[in-house]
Amino acid sequence: MTRTPLMAGNWKMNLDHLEAVATVQKLAWTLDDAKHSYGDVEVVVCPPFTDLRSVQTLVEADKLGVKYAAQDVSKHTHGAYTGEISAKMLAKLGCAYTVVGHSERREYHGESDALVNEKVRALCAEGITAIVCVGEPLEIRKAGEHVAYTLKQVRDCLADLDDNHLAQVVIAYEPVWAIGTGEVATADDAQEVIGAIRGLVVEMYSAEIADSMRILYGGSVKSSNVAELMAKPDVDGALVGGASLDPVEFAKICRFREHVI
Ligand code: PEP
Numbered sequence: 001m002t003r004t005p006l007m008a009g010n011w012k013m014n015l016d017h018l019e020a021v022a023t024v025q026k027l028a029w030t031l032d033d034a035k036h037s038y039g040d041v042e043v044v045v046c047p048p049f050t051d052l053r054s055v056q057t058l059v060e061a062d063k064l065g066v067k068y069a070a071q072d073v074s075k076h077t078h079g080a081y082t083g084e085i086s087a088k089m090l091a092k093l094g095c096a097y098t099v100v101g102h103s104e105r106r107e108y109h110g111e112s113d114a115l116v117n118e119k120v121r122a123l124c125a126e127g128i129t130a131i132v133c134v135g136e137p138l139e140i141r142k143a144g145e146h147v148a149y150t151l152k153q154v155r156d157c158l159a160d161l162d163d164n165h166l167a168q169v170v171i172a173y174e175p176v177w178a179i180g181t182g183e184v185a186t187a188d189d190a191q192e193v194i195g196a197i198r199g200l201v202v203e204m205y206s207a208e209i210a211d212s213m214r215i216l217y218g219g220s221v222k223s224s225n226v227a228e229l230m231a232k233p234d235v236d237g238a239l240v241g242g243a244s245l246d247p248v249e250f251a252k253i254c255r256f257r258e259h260v261i
Pocket of ligand 1: 220242
């Protein structure tokens with residue numbers, strides 16, 4: 001089974017809508033300018049909510065190959081939920097993906113696996129692919145319990161989903177200690193946990209679903225380390241934070257196949 005590599009740039013709370021347009025233009029231009037098709041790598045940017053309409057307008061008008069995603073979604077469909085954004089609203093904006101359960105949402109907003117599960121369902125109902133973030137904090141890694149900890153998160157975030165919903169799920173393994181710290185997990189560390197996640201999906205669902213599910217690594221990915229990570233059999237792409245704010249650097253990450261390990 002060949003899984004299409006996915007490179008998703010999580011901008012977090014950076015870049016306003018004008019900066020977003022300039023960044024996506026430069027990213028698309030850099031990818032095309034290299035005369036390399038990025039058709040065999042899916043390239044996604046995850047701007048703040050306020051940028052999405054501008055990015056949609058640009059992507060549609062210029063027929064860019066770059067896709068875009070939101071960084072979060074409400075579990076509710078509509079109604080009196082001040083400040084929240086529904087999956088239906090994101091679908092209307094043409095979002096192909098949405099990140100859920102990022103460690104920053106878990107840490108600063110107390111999001112649980114049960115809530116992430118509800119958000120995944122809300123997205124699936126609108127045909128949006130959820131990028132479900134999981135990963136252990138440093139103390140868990142030090143205690144050697146990182147695999148068990150992360151598998152429990154996966155089990156709870158994906159609990160009781162239908163097979164057709166699972167086709168719309170991407171998992172991002174992001175060890176919390178590697179996010180924004182410059183401390184990248186080794187390719188072997190990433191493979192250990194991502195391989196175990198795939199094994200769990202076989203157990204929970206089926207070999208076919210596990211085989212087609214894309215599982216990303218995230219945590220201080222840069223153009224200098226992406227090729228080594230992507231060389232691992234179960235690593236299907238990256239969720240990139242800081243390095244995705246620079247379109248030239250992010251384009252280099254997307255063109256990981258050109259790098260020499
Ligand atoms: C992230 O925010 O998901 C992330 C992986 O950030 P960084 O690449 O900056 O570590």
